[in-house]
Amino acid sequence: MTVIAQTGPGRGGAAVGTVNAGEAAPLAPRARFWSAFAAVYRAQLSRARVARIPLLFVATFQSVGIMVMMRGVVDAGDGEAARAVVAGSSVLVVAFVALNLLAQYFGQLRASGGLDHYATLPVPPAAVVLGAAGAYASFTVPGTLLTAIVGCVLFHLTLTTLWVLAVVIPLAGAALSGLGAALGLLAPRQEIATLFGQLGMSAALLLGVLPASHLPAPIGWVRDLLPSTYGVEAFARTLGGSAGTDWAAVLGDLSVCAAVGVASLAVATRAYRRAACR
Amino acid sequence: MNTGTEDKAPPAVAAARDTVCTVRGLIRTYPAGSGARRRGLRRRGPAAEPALVRASDGIDLDVRRGELFGILGPNGAGKTTLVRQLTGLLRPDAGSIDLLGHDLVRHPDRAARLIGYLGQESIALDELTVSLAAETTGRLRGLGAAAARAARDAVLDELELGTIASRPIKRLSGGQRRLACFAAALVGERPVLVLDEPTTGMDPVARRAVWAALGRRRTENGATVLLVTHNVIEAETVLDRVAVLDHGRVIACDTPAGLRALVADEVRLDLVWRTDPPLDLPEIAALHPLADIAGRRWTLRLPHDHARTTVAQLTAGPAYASLDDFTLATPSLEDVYLALGGRSKGLVKS
Numbered sequence: 001m002t003v004i005a006q007t008g009p010g011r012g013g014a015a016v017g018t019v020n021a022g023e024a025a026p027l028a029p030r031a032r033f034w035s036a037f038a039a040v041y042r043a044q045l046s047r048a049r050v051a052r053i054p055l056l057f058v059a060t061f062q063s064v065g066i067m068v069m070m071r072g073v074v075d076a077g078d079g080e081a082a083r084a085v086v087a088g089s090s091v092l093v094v095a096f097v098a099l100n101l102l103a104q105y106f107g108q109l110r111a112s113g114g115l116d117h118y119a120t121l122p123v124p125p126a127a128v129v130l131g132a133a134g135a136y137a138s139f140t141v142p143g144t145l146l147t148a149i150v151g152c153v154l155f156h157l158t159l160t161t162l163w164v165l166a167v168v169i170p171l172a173g174a175a176l177s178g179l180g181a182a183l184g185l186l187a188p189r190q191e192i193a194t195l196f197g198q199l200g201m202s203a204a205l206l207l208g209v210l211p212a213s214h215l216p217a218p219i220g221w222v223r224d225l226l227p228s229t230y231g232v233e234a235f236a237r238t239l240g241g242s243a244g245t246d247w248a249a250v251l252g253d254l255s256v257c258a259a260v261g262v263a264s265l266a267v268a269t270r271a272y273r274r275a276a277c278r
Numbered sequence: 279m280n281t282g283t284e285d286k287a288p289p290a291v292a293a294a295r296d297t298v299c300t301v302r303g304l305i306r307t308y309p310a311g312s313g314a315r316r317r318g319l320r321r322r323g324p325a326a327e328p329a330l331v332r333a334s335d336g337i338d339l340d341v342r343r344g345e346l347f348g349i350l351g352p353n354g355a356g357k358t359t360l361v362r363q364l365t366g367l368l369r370p371d372a373g374s375i376d377l378l379g380h381d382l383v384r385h386p387d388r389a390a391r392l393i394g395y396l397g398q399e400s401i402a403l404d405e406l407t408v409s410l411a412a413e414t415t416g417r418l419r420g421l422g423a424a425a426a427r428a429a430r431d432a433v434l435d436e437l438e439l440g441t442i443a444s445r446p447i448k449r450l451s452g453g454q455r456r457l458a459c460f461a462a463a464l465v466g467e468r469p470v471l472v473l474d475e476p477t478t479g480m481d482p483v484a485r486r487a488v489w490a491a492l493g494r495r496r497t498e499n500g501a502t503v504l505l506v507t508h509n510v511i512e513a514e515t516v517l518d519r520v521a522v523l524d525h526g527r528v529i530a531c532d533t534p535a536g537l538r539a540l541v542a543d544e545v546r547l548d549l550v551w552r553t554d555p556p557l558d559l560p561e562i563a564a565l566h567p568l569a570d571i572a573g574r575r576w577t578l579r580l581p582h583d584h585a586r587t588t589v590a591q592l593t594a595g596p597a598y599a600s601l602d603d604f605t606l607a608t609p610s611l612e613d614v615y616l617a618l619g620g621r622s623k624g625l626v627k628s
Contacts, residue, residue: 023379027391027392030420032420038417039414040414043414046410108401113399116365116395116399116402117397117415120365120397121390121415121418122391122420
C-alpha cells in the first residue's frame with residue numbers, strides 16, 4: 001500500500017485528511033508493531049485484575065490439589081513419578097490459562113463481534129494475537145511458580161533448578177497460548193472453542209501428570225503430540241538437580257515448544273486476519 | 279442516493295460540498311437461516327441452493343464533507359451490514375465504496391486509517407478501565423505513548439468522564455459504558471467518524487455531550503460523521519441528512535425537513551381508547567380499516583381535512599366517552615418511513 005505524505009496533524013497527532021479534487025486523502029499512520037504489542041499486552045494484563053484473578057486461583061488450586069492427591073500414591077524423593085507429578089501439575093497451570101482460557105476468550109471475542117474493535121484499528125494482526133497470548137502466558141507465572149514450589153517441597157525435590165521455569169513458562173506459554181488462540185479463532189462457534197480449550201487442558205492434565213513409562217504405547221504417542229508434554233519433560237528433567245540433568249535434552253524439549261509456539265501463533269494470526277474481515 | 283436536496287442543504291454543508299464518501303450499487307447477500315440448515319442444504323446437492331437474503335440491495339450514497347449524515351431504519355433494515363462494509367469489516371459482493379479518494383472494496387484495510395469507528399459491541403473494552411480503554415485505543419490508532427495519554431486526558435475531560443476514569447467499563451451503567459466507548463472512538467483524530475447507534479441507553483446529559491463533541495470535531499477539523507440510528511427523534515433533531523433504509527435499500531435520502539415535506543399533506547392522529555373501541559358507531563367503524571392498531575392505541579395517517587373532520591366528530595359525538603386520549607401531530611420521520619413503503623416496525627421515538 002502506498003502511504004501518501006501526511007499533512008496537517010490534527011489533535012493527538014494523527015492526520016486529518018484534506019482532499020483536493022481527484023487526490024486521495026492522507027492515511028493516518030499505522031500502529032507500529034512493538035507499540036501495538038505493548039498496548040495490547042498491557043490492556044490484556046490489566047484484565048486480570050478485573051476478571052481473571054478467581055480463575056487464576058482455580059488454576060493454581062487445581063494443580064496443588066492434584067499434587068496433594070498424587071502424594072498419596074507416589075513416594076517422595078527423586079524419582080520419575082514424583083518429577084512427572086510436579087512438572088505436569090506446574091505446566092497444567094499454563095495449559096489451564098494459556099490454552100483453555102485464551103481459546104475461550106478469542107472464541108467469545110469472535111462470536112460476539114469483539115474482534116471488530118481491533119479490526120477497525122490500524123494495528124498489525126500479529127500484535128493483537130501475540131499481545132493477548134503473551135499476557136495470558138504471563139498470567140500463569142505466579143500459579144506455576146507456586147505450584148512448582150509446593151510440589152518440590154511436597155515431593156522432596158530440589159528447588160535449586162526452579163530458575164529453568166524462567167524459560168519453560170515463556171516457551172510452553174507461547175506453544176499453548178498459540179494453540180489456544182488458534183483454536184479460539186478457528187472454531188466455528190464459541191461453544192466449540194470452549195470445548196477444544198477444555199479438552200486440550202484435560203489432555204495436558206492426564207498425559208502430563210503421569211510418568212511416560214507408565215503409559216501404554218498408543219497413549220504415549222498421543223502424549224508426544226501434545227505441545228505441553230515438552231514443557232513438562234524439560235522441567236521434569238531438571239528436578240533432580242543441576243548435576244544430573246541432561247541439558248541437551250532440555251534444550252531439545254524447549255526447542256519443540258518454541259517451534260510449536262511460532263507455528264501456532266502464525267496460524268492464530270492468519271485465523272485472526274480471516275475472522276476480522278469477512 | 280441524491281434526491282435533489284441541493285436547495286435545502288444547511289449553509290454549513292452548502293459551503294463544503296465535496297463528497298467524502300461515495301457508495302454505488304452496494305450488494306451484500308447472506309444465506310438465509312441457520313448454519314446448520316445451510317449445511318443440510320449443501321448435503322442435498324448443488325440443486326438445493328440456500329435462499330439468499332440481500333442485507334444490502336444496491337445501495338447508493340453520497341456523504342459530503344462535514345456532514346452529520348444518518349442512516350435510519352428499523353432493526354434488520356441492513357444498517358449495520360452497510361456500516362460494516364464502510365469500515366472494511368465486511369466485503370461487499372458487488373458495488374464500490376470510495377472514501378476520501380480510497381477504494382475501500384479493494385483496500386478494506388485503509389478504512390482503519392481513515393475512520394474512527396464505534397461499533398455496537400464493547401466486549402473488547404469491557405474489562406478495561408475507561409482510561410486504559412481510551413489510551414489503548416489511541417495507541418492502536420497509531421499514536422505514540424505521550425500523544426495517546428494526552429489525547430485520552432483531553433477526551434475524558436471533554437466528555438466529563440474524569441470521575442469514572444479508573445473504573446472498569448463493564449461495571450458502569452449502560453449509558454456510561456456507551457459514553458466510555460464513544461470516548462475511545464474519539465481518541466486519535468480521524469477525518470471520518472462512523473458510529474453505530476452511539477447514544478443507545480444514554481441519558482439526555484450524555485447525549486448532549488456526544489452531540490457537542492461531534493459538533494466540535496466537525497467545526498474545528500472538518501470531520502464528517504456517519505451515524506446509524508433507529509431513533510426518529512434523534513434523526514430529526516441532530517442530522518443534516520438522513521438515508522432511510524428498508525430491507526437493504528435506501529428508500530429516501532434528504533434533510534429531515536425535506537423528508538417530512540414528502541408527507542406534509544398528512545397528519546398523524548393517535549387515539550387511545552378506554553376499553554374496546556365503539557365499533558358499533560359508523561364513524562368509528564369507518565376509521566377501523568385505516569388504523570394501525572397496537573393494543574388500545576389506534577394510529578391514523580390522514581389528509582388534513584379528513585383529520586379535522588374526524589377530530590370534530592370524535593370530540594362532539596358519542597365516541598368521545600370511550601376515548602382515553604387523542605393527539606394530532608405533524609408527521610415524523612417514522613410517518614415518512616411508512617409512507618415510503620417501509621415494511622418493518624421498530625423505529626424508536628424517545
